[in-house]
Amino acid sequence: MKEVVINDLPVTVQLDTTTGDFIPCAEKVVRNVSDLARMFSDQETVRQIVSLGDKLVYVIRYYPFFTSKSDMALGTTAILPGKVGDEYHMTKGHFHARDDQPEIYYCVQGEGFLQMESRAGDYHAVPWQAGTITHIPPQYAHRVINTGRTTLVFVASFHVAAGHEYELIEARGFKNIIIEHGGKAVEVPNPRRSI
Ligand code: 6PG
Ligand code: NI
Numbered sequence: 001m002k003e004v005v006i007n008d009l010p011v012t013v014q015l016d017t018t019t020g021d022f023i024p025c026a027e028k029v030v031r032n033v034s035d036l037a038r039m040f041s042d043q044e045t046v047r048q049i050v051s052l053g054d055k056l057v058y059v060i061r062y063y064p065f066f067t068s069k070s071d072m073a074l075g076t077t078a079i080l081p082g083k084v085g086d087e088y089h090m091t092k093g094h095f096h097a098r099d100d101q102p103e104i105y106y107c108v109q110g111e112g113f114l115q116m117e118s119r120a121g122d123y124h125a126v127p128w129q130a131g132t133i134t135h136i137p138p139q140y141a142h143r144v145i146n147t148g149r150t151t152l153v154f155v156a157s158f159h160v161a162a163g164h165e166y167e168l169i170e171a172r173g174f175k176n177i178i179i180e181h182g183g184k185a186v187e188v189p190n191p192r193r194s195i
Pocket of ligand 2: 096103142
């Protein structure tokens with residue numbers, strides 16, 4: 001059980017925008033292809049990668065700011081460049097468990113897309129580059145895709161109580177998938193959604 005440090009004074013952390021590392025860092029989580037096995041379209045390639053020893057896709061770092069009143073948190077995510085089959089490296093994607101919780105995403109390095117989709121299927125894919133900031137409203141699932149040649153790094157700002165719900169994205173994905181075609185990133189309908 002992690003110790004919760006309550007601090008009602010200002011707190012400053014330093015971000016390395018090239019790696020997503022920030023000091024101090026409270027918690028680090030890595031996600032490999034095996035953790036995203038159900039997210040990628042090309043299941044045969046997923047099986048091959050996992051049987052050959054797996055592959056790192058992204059690293060998440062969290063810093064919660066606990067106060068006696070309300071608790072915001074910072075997260076950074078560093079998505080390595082690469083693909084699984086034709087599909088670019090991406091985050092799992094999730095809804096917030098609480099339906100009243102928005103989030104701000106700020107891209108500090110790299111290029112790609114932020115996909116957002118409501119439960120009813122209202123879908124948006126926003127092109128992303130260093131400096132792009134997006135406000136994700138409550139009840140929109142969110143996923144970032146790295147379509148560039150460098151590590152994509154973004155900062156997330158959210159409330160500690162927001163929580164994560166992965167089930168619906170695991171079951172159906174987003175409306176479109178983003179793949180490399182003819183050397184370019186293109187959006188195509190998600191085969192799992194067109195049945
Ligand atoms: C959050 C943020 C963000 C996200 C990571 C990893 O709500 O905590 O959206 O920190 O969790 O970018 O993405 P997945 O949680 O979808 O793997
Ligand atoms: Ni989130």
